[in-house]
Amino acid sequence: MSDVLLETRNLKVHFPITSGALRRTVGHVKAVDGVNLQVRRGETLGIVGESGCGKSTLARLILRLLEPTEGEILFEGKNILQYDRRQMLQIRKDMQIVFQDPFASLNPRKTVGTIIAEPLRAHKAEGNHQRRVRELLEIVGLLPEHMDRYPHEFSGGQRQRIGIARAIALKPKLIICDEPVSALDVSIQAQIINLFEELQKEFNLTYLFIAHDLSVVKHISNRVAVMYLGRVLETADSESLYATPRHPYTNALLSAIPLPDPIRERTRQRIVLKGDVPSPSNPPSGCTFHVRCPVAQQQCKEQAPSMSHSQGSSDHHVSCFFPIGEIESKGART
Numbered sequence: 001m002s003d004v005l006l007e008t009r010n011l012k013v014h015f016p017i018t019s020g021a022l023r024r025t026v027g028h029v030k031a032v033d034g035v036n037l038q039v040r041r042g043e044t045l046g047i048v049g050e051s052g053c054g055k056s057t058l059a060r061l062i063l064r065l066l067e068p069t070e071g072e073i074l075f076e077g078k079n080i081l082q083y084d085r086r087q088m089l090q091i092r093k094d095m096q097i098v099f100q101d102p103f104a105s106l107n108p109r110k111t112v113g114t115i116i117a118e119p120l121r122a123h124k125a126e127g128n129h130q131r132r133v134r135e136l137l138e139i140v141g142l143l144p145e146h147m148d149r150y151p152h153e154f155s156g157g158q159r160q161r162i163g164i165a166r167a168i169a170l171k172p173k174l175i176i177c178d179e180p181v182s183a184l185d186v187s188i189q190a191q192i193i194n195l196f197e198e199l200q201k202e203f204n205l206t207y208l209f210i211a212h213d214l215s216v217v218k219h220i221s222n223r224v225a226v227m228y229l230g231r232v233l234e235t236a237d238s239e240s241l242y243a244t245p246r247h248p249y250t251n252a253l254l255s256a257i258p259l260p261d262p263i264r265e266r267t268r269q270r271i272v273l274k275g276d277v278p279s280p281s282n283p284p285s286g287c288t289f290h291v292r293c294p295v296a297q298q299q300c301k302e303q304a305p306s307m308s309h310s311q312g313s314s315d316h317h318v319s320c321f322f323p324i325g326e327i328e329s330k331g332a333r334t
């Protein structure tokens with residue numbers, strides 16, 4: 001059995017922009033524009049990037065809630081884009097999602113018991129559903145008697161626990177967590193992240209963990225991919241990504257995380273990127289980050305870099321002509 005559970009190859013979705021009464025296509029929003037990712041069994045791959053860079057769209061593509069314009073999605077080595085409805089139904093048991101806003105994703109008119117039992121009913125799971133719901137509530141740190149209550153009776157953190165119980169009900173292999181703690185208070189975020197970690201150990205889960213902030217995914221991720229305008233700019237194991245970021249964009253994101261040590265916090269340099277994220281309907285030429293990059297050269301405006309192997313860690317890849325630290329070390333070596 002291969003250790004890669006999920007793989008995307010050159011995955012793209014371009015949404016048409018239409019105009020006028022005839023709804024002519026006048027352009028495309030390149031929300032996801034050639035994403036290559038590998039998620040290994042049992043690991044957590046963190047995905048980070050600013051709002052609008054295509055993270056949720058990528059999640060929807062992987063779950064096939066949206067059809068891609070191009071590319072492949074391999075789950076356990078098979079291209080699921082060729083699957084028919086019946087085959088997809090089978091795969092959906094193995095792939096679940098936890099959403100950002102637990103208020104919006106839980107039906108306010110249904111009891112918690114009904115909500116958590118939904119996937120069990122939809123997939124005609126064997127066994128006593130009520131008993132399974134009680135068990136799931138306990139697993140996520142709630143009480144069995146909570147099953148008769150409604151979502152509004154719970155706090156944000158508790159509601160996210162309900163969403164998690166629903167996601168693990170069918171014992172999935174992969175859970176896509178789309179900013180699952182972004183809407184929660186900071187004090188609650190750590191509790192929910194701990195719960196994700198405990199569940200991963202207990203049920204051998206694989207996570208694709210999306211966040212817009214590198215500090216959130218730091219502890220939970222084995223590897224991290226940094227996205228910008230629908231593409232991945234850098235991937236590495238967490239340790240090398242945080243210690244030796246190669247891409248100027250990753251470096252800027254990292255410099256925005258406050259340090260726990262007040263003296264280091266006061267003296268360190270914060271990299272402020274110029275301007276806003278450009279529109280994905282009209283991305284810049286060459287390297288799409290060049291308009292905001294502090295070290296961009298002429299080449300970056302003209303050519304698009306491809307993902308290449310970085311020096312140092314074997315698992316570190318970067319899409320940049322002038323990765324940080326590499327030019328100097330190349331010089332030092334010769």
Ligand SMILES: Nc1ncnc2c1ncn2[C@@H]1O[C@H](COP(=O)(O)OP(=O)(O)O)[C@@H](O)[C@H]1O
Nearest residue numbers: 015029031050051052053054055056057058280
């Ligand atoms: N159905 C759609 N039609 C057109 N544009 C879309 C659609 N869904 C998302 N987008 C655009 O795609 C880009 C990526 O969105 P999204 O995946 O939600 O970003 P993120 O989750 O990283 O904040 C945004 O510019 C968004 O406006």
Ligand SMILES: [Mg+2]
Nearest residue numbers: 055056057179
């Ligand atoms: Mg999103």
